[in-house]
Amino acid sequence: MTEIAVEATQVPAQLPHVRVAVLGAGKMGGILLQAFLKQNLFAAEQIFGTVAHTERALALSTQWGVEVSTDNLAAAKQADLILLAVKPFQVPDLIEQIRPALNAKKTLISIAASVKTRAIEEASGLDIAVIRAMPNTPSALGAGAAALCKGRFVSAKQMELAERIFETVGRTVVVDEKHMDAVTGLSGSGPAYIYIIIEALAEAGVKVGLPRDVATQLAAQTAFGAAKMVLETGYHPALLKDAVTTPAGCTIDGILELEEGGLRVTLIKAVMRATERAKQLAAG
Numbered sequence: 001m002t003e004i005a006v007e008a009t010q011v012p013a014q015l016p017h018v019r020v021a022v023l024g025a026g027k028m029g030g031i032l033l034q035a036f037l038k039q040n041l042f043a044a045e046q047i048f049g050t051v052a053h054t055e056r057a058l059a060l061s062t063q064w065g066v067e068v069s070t071d072n073l074a075a076a077k078q079a080d081l082i083l084l085a086v087k088p089f090q091v092p093d094l095i096e097q098i099r100p101a102l103n104a105k106k107t108l109i110s111i112a113a114s115v116k117t118r119a120i121e122e123a124s125g126l127d128i129a130v131i132r133a134m135p136n137t138p139s140a141l142g143a144g145a146a147a148l149c150k151g152r153f154v155s156a157k158q159m160e161l162a163e164r165i166f167e168t169v170g171r172t173v174v175v176d177e178k179h180m181d182a183v184t185g186l187s188g189s190g191p192a193y194i195y196i197i198i199e200a201l202a203e204a205g206v207k208v209g210l211p212r213d214v215a216t217q218l219a220a221q222t223a224f225g226a227a228k229m230v231l232e233t234g235y236h237p238a239l240l241k242d243a244v245t246t247p248a249g250c251t252i253d254g255i256l257e258l259e260e261g262g263l264r265v266t267l268i269k270a271v272m273r274a275t276e277r278a279k280q281l282a283a284g
């Protein structure tokens with residue numbers, strides 16, 4: 001995936017007093033880290049990243065201009081806010097490693113699917129603030145969708161800070177923790193479903209004679225425009241669909257094919273399956 005261009009800026013960071021550790025700066029952690037820099041939420045000196053491999057740490061340090069190491073404990077010690085972005089099954093080990101750096105003043109934000117706030121609280125052995133977040137990859141372009149939920153020891157101020165952080169990379173909602181696996185199945189995995197729909201529409205454009213690049217642009221912009229209509233008008237999607245569907249026109253013929261092909265049921269089942277799988281990820 002293309003990296004985000006981060007330009008040097010003289011403007012003070014929006015959150016100049018918060019130091020953040022991104023433990024596991026891989027795909028999602030790396031996207032968030034770069035987005036924080038791009039949005040000027042934190043200055044480079046306020047961010048400490050970690051990865052598993054030394055050579056990758058060196059390469060990322062140079063590429064992003066932030067301190068990236070393989071030392072989770074050192075990074076956690078320097079940070080007020082600790083983002084846990086390793087794979088779900090690695091979270092218990094990671095907490096064990098950083099335990100000496102933890103105290104009740106720090107905030108842990110975990111983006112790991114399936115791992116419960118209570119499991120993190122208990123592993124830390126402290127009454128520590130744990131916020132669970134489920135972002136998605138379009139956060140790279142400020143167009144993410146994230147849901148947050150809070151553990152037992154999170155203050156309103158800590159939650160506000162977490163919301164502010166995720167709002168800079170997209171739309172953010174707060175949910176009860178019982179909904180987090182559903183969020184993972186819907187918006188965490190969702191970009192993949194939409195890419196398939198866009199790819200299929202583009203393929204369809206090619207089938208009816210459009211050049212591929214034109215078809216892909218039209219398909220993607222149509223998905224973007226339809227999403228924008230839903231979000232900005234607040235109208236129910238069915239109402240917006242009805243408005244495009246002229247009696248005896250061509251759209252209703254297209255819809256008939258979609259219904260016959262079971263697109264609706266297929267998407268519902270896809271989210272159900274992904275939600276079920278999300279429940280199991282913490283176990284590895």
Ligand SMILES: NC(=O)c1ccc[n+]([C@@H]2O[C@H](COP(=O)([O-])OP(=O)(O)OC[C@H]3O[C@@H](n4cnc5c(N)ncnc54)[C@H](OP(=O)(O)O)[C@@H]3O)[C@@H](O)[C@H]2O)c1
Nearest residue numbers: 024025026027028051052053085086087088111112113135
């Ligand atoms: N990908 C998504 O769309 C998405 C969306 C929402 C949430 N998430 C969550 O984000 C988490 C990471 O997923 P991902 O897709 O970003 O995986 P990923 O690309 O494999 O990233 C994991 C990162 O963790 C690093 N790492 C592994 N062991 C480590 C350790 N002991 N200490 C420090 N860093 C370590 C890896 O380092 P190396 O690079 O050196 O191997 C890698 O950079 C998961 O819990 C997932 O549930 C992902």
